[in-house]
Amino acid sequence: MSGQLAEQSSGRDFAVLKILEFFNELFSTTSIKPFAIRLWNGAEWRHSKEPPRFTLDLKHPTALQRLLWNPSELSLGEAYITDEFDILGDLEASFELAEHLIGRQWRISEKLGLARKFLGLPGKRQTGRERGSLNLKGRAHSKLRDAQAVQYHYNVSNDFYGLWLDQRMVYSCAYFHSPSDSLDQAQYHKLDYLCRKLRLKPGEKLLDIGCGWGGLIMHAAERYGVEALGVTLSQPQADLANARIKEAGLADRCRAEICDYRDIPAGQQFDKIVSVGMYEHVGEKKLPSYFQKAYRQLKPGGAFLNHGITESMSNAPKGGPSFIDKYVFPDGELMPISTSLRIAEETGFEVRDVEGLREHYAMTLRLWVKRLEANRDRAIELTSPETYRIWRIYMAGSAFGFETGRLGLYQSLLVKSGRQASRLPLTRDDWYQSCQGSYH
Numbered sequence: 001m002s003g004q005l006a007e008q009s010s011g012r013d014f015a016v017l018k019i020l021e022f023f024n025e026l027f028s029t030t031s032i033k034p035f036a037i038r039l040w041n042g043a044e045w046r047h048s049k050e051p052p053r054f055t056l057d058l059k060h061p062t063a064l065q066r067l068l069w070n071p072s073e074l075s076l077g078e079a080y081i082t083d084e085f086d087i088l089g090d091l092e093a094s095f096e097l098a099e100h101l102i103g104r105q106w107r108i109s110e111k112l113g114l115a116r117k118f119l120g121l122p123g124k125r126q127t128g129r130e131r132g133s134l135n136l137k138g139r140a141h142s143k144l145r146d147a148q149a150v151q152y153h154y155n156v157s158n159d160f161y162g163l164w165l166d167q168r169m170v171y172s173c174a175y176f177h178s179p180s181d182s183l184d185q186a187q188y189h190k191l192d193y194l195c196r197k198l199r200l201k202p203g204e205k206l207l208d209i210g211c212g213w214g215g216l217i218m219h220a221a222e223r224y225g226v227e228a229l230g231v232t233l234s235q236p237q238a239d240l241a242n243a244r245i246k247e248a249g250l251a252d253r254c255r256a257e258i259c260d261y262r263d264i265p266a267g268q269q270f271d272k273i274v275s276v277g278m279y280e281h282v283g284e285k286k287l288p289s290y291f292q293k294a295y296r297q298l299k300p301g302g303a304f305l306n307h308g309i310t311e312s313m314s315n316a317p318k319g320g321p322s323f324i325d326k327y328v329f330p331d332g333e334l335m336p337i338s339t340s341l342r343i344a345e346e347t348g349f350e351v352r353d354v355e356g357l358r359e360h361y362a363m364t365l366r367l368w369v370k371r372l373e374a375n376r377d378r379a380i381e382l383t384s385p386e387t388y389r390i391w392r393i394y395m396a397g398s399a400f401g402f403e404t405g406r407l408g409l410y411q412s413l414l415v416k417s418g419r420q421a422s423r424l425p426l427t428r429d430d431w432y433q434s435c436q437g438s439y440h
Contacts, residue, residue: 172212174363281329
């Protein structure tokens, strides 16, 4: 499909005109849905006559060079957060264009021709960056280094997260009964679904590894009568969680502690353990010790529900750090679901249920992005323009990943059954009963 040059093209310099003509060649056969590209001088190129889903707003010629000269997820992300270009409209839709550019194989002759088209354009733009990448110290996935990585991401600002998370500040995939569910409703459904999958009973002891701001331990204590302990490496998270616990009158039944899960006393036993959105930070080499620790902390017959993001086995290996590695979740590692299940079984766990929920995470992320965008000015006031842009693009890109199947979200129910009967019900009917699942 040939592109369209906007009417305001008269008077543009020769180099810019050549760039606009080049877009016709570059995107002539692509099936990307309608989009537009606006140059720094106001000239605009359109992919089709249909209204564009998004406009790539190039603020400076350096953005064009990033897009076309050896583009990568990291280079494009850095150009975005330093405001070399912006995305107007549907940010998630723009990742189809980014994927097309990154996947294109350029011949040497094409690169030489591209370089000639850049002649006459202004040179490198100097930009600042308030939120730099983290220079981690220590061995990968050591306690010291993991604490640095977690604090880099979660200690941004409780108020910043509060702008776009639900009222319980649950920072993980929600569970939608209907596309019309609000974020608060869907996160309530998720908390209750986790509790039903674990079949929590009054008086049981629950451990939440990576408890965030305490939404799950509060729900489990209040609705299911358990004694719940949550651990996190973020002091602001623990402080807010315990303040909310106290305000809700639940301090006698649940608490959040600053503690690496590896430091939980060996003699402290739990009936049930849950980990939501945490094991992505563990690292593949440390997964055996992660599952071994959970296995040892469980009483015989106890259940461990591991909820986390995975990566499709068909994804091509990354060549160097990704944008998320550098600016969002340092040292994070995503693996296929088969990897964690194999290691869990090798540890001694019996795999009783595995459920994929990637569509739910795409829906969750879209709501987060929408709420963040609606609170743009306050988000920037609390953090910085770069931080706002990092979270906006990382969450929109993640939604694209879940929608296209590159990313997965799985809940795995593991039981410490040994050679005994699992003592689980014959069916899952109780998981889907709504007697305790109504939203409040």
